């Protein structure tokens with residue numbers, strides 16, 4: 665088992681496999697996570713095949729065909745990033761077992777849970793409506809989260825447009841600021857802030873995201889005054905999360 669630990673302010677971040685790291689740590693007050701869904705997602709930028717190959721079948725490509733190779737071996741260009749070909753743990757034939765997360769905290773909330781509902785006990789369901797405009801999408805119109813906190817409480821909806829170029833304010837900011845898309849399944853920070861309320865996160869408590877991707881939950885929890893323990897297996901995403909969390913902490917010091 666090898667992993668790297670980085671501490672940034674109130675965030676303790678581990679680059680490595682959460683299944684190795686979680687058993688070695690103190691139990692967090694709550695886990696809020698967006699684990700891999702086991703859906704075999706093609707993480708190519710456009711989803712179209714090039715040079716006769718099927719999406720995700722191997723050769724990386726970019727939408728502008730003007731490639732630069734980063735130190736991590738990832739091709740990036742313009743506003744789009746060529747992500748690793750797939751999401752770690754997302755292979756339907758050998759999906760990440762989300763049930764392993766349930767034993768590490770009394771309060772757990774998991775996004776994408778409609779994809780693995782059969783692995784979960786009775787709980788409360790929440791929903792993210794990605795197209796409050798009502799426009800029908802090729803991809804899903806929304807996503808479900810499950811939590812064991814208040815299993816009999818009512819379902820709640822979060823409404824935030826998130827649809828390619830027609831996106832809500834957070835993603836539009838990324839595009840207009842000339843930033844790259846940094847993760848194929850990045851969650852809006854505002855959605856993760858909303859989620860923290862359902863696990864009753866309080867300032868000073870320790871929140872945890874064992875599959876943090878580029879750190880959306882981390883930034884939301886730090887802004888809510890919580891401490892954080894985060895894990896990410898893929899170095900490419902881990903490094904982006906570290907930079908993002910450093911930036912967020914710098915800004916919060918700047919603006920008090």
Ligand SMILES: C[S@@+](CC[C@H](N)C(=O)[O-])C[C@H]1O[C@@H](n2cnc3c(N)ncnc32)[C@H](O)[C@@H]1O
Nearest residue numbers: 681682698752753850851875877878880896897
């Ligand atoms: C659905 S994505 C989460 C994206 C995140 N919500 C965000 O906003 O960036 C799941 C992440 O879990 C990571 N992952 C998969 N298996 C893992 C494991 N065993 N340990 C730690 N991270 C893992 C993947 O690399 C991926 O970045």
